[in-house]
Amino acid sequence: FSLYRSYFGKTSLEYHLQTLENNLTNLVKRNSELENQMAKLIQICQQVEVNTAMHEAKLVEECDELVEIIRQRKQVIAVKIKESKVMKLRKLAQQIANCRQCLERSSALITQAEQSLKENDHARFLQTARNVAERVAMATASSQVLIPDVNLNEAFDNFALDFSREKKILEGLDYLTAPNPPxxxxxxxxxxxxxxxxxxxxxxxxxxxxxxxxxxxxxxxxxxxxxxxxxxxxxxxxxxxxxxxxxxxxxxxxxxxxxxxxxxxxxxxxxxxxxxxTNSQPFKLDPKTAHKKLRLSNDCLTMEKDESSLKKSHTPERFSGTGSYGAAGNVFIDSGCHYWEVLLGASTWYAIGVAYKSAPKNEWSGKNSSSWVFSRCNNNFMVRHDGKEMLVEASLQLRRLGVLLDYDNNSLSFYDAMSSQHIHTFEISFLLPVVPTFMIWNKSVMILSGLPVPDFVEGTSLDHQEQQQQQMGLCRQESPYLTGMKNCH
Missing domain, CATH: 2.60.40.10 (Immunoglobulins)
Structure with a gap:
């Protein structure tokens, strides 16, 4: 018992020593952080003093500049007022001189006319009256002779000094701050x-x-x-x-x-x-890859099985299998998150997904390790990769398939775009660029690319991550539900 007590006593002592050392370490660390924080605060206080002195000096400088501008403008305007005064008085003096001259002429005519009226000699009166009448007629013919033109606007009463707007601006003077965040x-x-x-x-x-x-x-x-x-x-x-x-x-x-x-x-x-x-990478079907029994539309967005299609030359990139009437997109994708949709129409036999460039062209996509597809074989829906297949649930009325390739996060997902239902997600460690692939056995399909990722897709990846990991575990073996299904090539 004493040995037991001694052993546990020593253990307890070591425990408390260790706890104390940890607490001491934390306190020292905390103390160091507080000292650093205090040093920063002191530095900020010093910077406040420096900045305040700088701003005060700048305030005096700016206000002195404003006062100097006002003083200069006052001097300029005062000079303008004096110059206007001299000019107007000069004009008025000339007008006064003209009026005085006209007044003298008018007074002389009046005096001469009055003297003519006093003339008793009829012959001399007629001669003088005729002369006076002609001079009066000539004088009154022009108003400027007797009554000179007087400009009543020369009184300097149409001049105003209105600095109300400037006063409001000055009253609103304040220090400038950084603008609010946009x-x-x-x-x-x-x-x-x-x-x-x-x-x-x-x-x-x-x-x-x-x-x-x-x-x-x-x-x-x-x-x-x-x-x-x-x-x-x-x-x-x-x-x-x-x-x-x-x-x-x-x-x-x-x-x-x-x-x-x-x-x-x-x-x-x-x-x-x-x-x-950014939106998804737009692409079209690549005619060089299209199977010889496929007909592509002029815009290379629709592919249709056509047994009577013109014979095409064989090339390494062309799909050539007897049961794999396929075509690939005209882009290889090595980054980003891309979404496209496939209008399935009445087709009941197809395989849609992505593949490496090295994927075989003479067999159905998904039968090798270089391709991943969602497939329909009549009334059965499945996902396929590396020859392994797994049944998935999807509506028989599936008419619009959404495909989300998230290359950066290593996933390929399929959706019922009409009902926003998630169908399946492959977790893939991409090693090479991939190309969209499309295969049909009957009817036709049409692709819509360059689309923004829909809202219903944004939140599904994390929600289904655990479920998809479990499903990928199942995909490591042949699905027991597909044993004997040889129709699906």
Whole structure:
């Protein structure tokens, strides 16, 4: 018992020693963090003092400049007033002189006329009266002779000094602050397979000098501050004057994260991050790969089984199997998240998926390790890869198949696009670029590519991840439900 007690006593002592050492380590670490925090706060206080002194000096400088501008403008306007006064008085003096001259002439005529009226000699009266009448007639013929033109607007009463607008501006003087953060309007943003047009609004539009757009590929990192500080990965578009911008040359089917920075002389502020996505890579059916018994539409979006189709030359990339009437898309995809749909029409025998370039062209897709497909054989739906098949549930009325290739996250999913129902997801460790593949045994199918990823697809990958891992475990063996099904090639 004593040995037992001694043993456990020693163990207890070691435990408490270890606990104390851990606590001490944590306290030392915490103390160091507090000291660092205090040092930063002291540094900020010192910086506040420096910045305050700088701003106060700048305030005095700016106000002195305003006072000097007002003094100069006062002097200029005073000179203009004096010059206008001299000019107007000169004109008025000339008008007064003209009036005085006319008055003297008029007075002389009046005196001469009065003297003529007193003349008693009729002959001399007639001669004098005729002379006076002619002079009066000549004088009154022009109003400017007797009554000179007087400009009543020369009184300088139509001049005004109104600085009310400037006074309001001066009363509103304040220190300039960085503009409020702009807001990215995701509902207004648009995208194609290689462009995104970003729209934003700003409450301080009139105080913003310019905007700066920053973007990078979104990797799923949720710590935006850490992501933002990793400056090496960001693309920057500076000096934007409008509230929108179109970024070109982006990767198709890729999610990007965007910031908009509003800038003026006082500083800048960033918007909240916005995650925007380019549309899927558009593609068409590649005629060089189409089976000789397939007819493609002129736009290479529809393929139809046609036994009477013109004979085509054999090429290594052409599907050539007796039961694999297939065609491939004209693109190879090695990144991004892409969604396309297939209009199945009345076809009841098809296989749709993706494959490596090396996948055999003389057998059904999914029968080898280089291809993955969702397939229908009459009333049975299945997924197939590396020759292994598994039944899946789907509606017999399935008319629109959605295909989601998430290359970056190693998955290939299939959906009933009409009912938004998830059918199956392959978890694939992609090693090479893949190409969309399409096979039919009857009727026709049509492809719709370059589509945005639908909302019902966005949240399904994580929800079905555990289920799909279990299903992939089943796919490692032949499905017992398909034993003896030789019709499906």
């Amino acid at each position: 807001s990215i309007r995701e509902e207004l943003c648009t995208a194609s397979h290689d462009t995104i047009t970003v729209h934003w609004t700003s409450e301080d539009e009139f105080s913003v000098t310019s905007y700066e757009l920053q973007y990078t590929i979104y990797t799923g990192q949720t710590n935006f501050i850490s992501l933002y500080n990793s400056a090496d990965s960001w693309m920057i578009v500076p000096n934007i004057k409008q509230n929108h911008y179109t970024v070109h040359g982006l990767q198709s089917g890729t999610r990007y994260i965007f910031f908009v920075k509003a800038i003026n002389q006082a500083g800048s502020r960033n918007s909240e991050p916005a995650r925007l996505k």
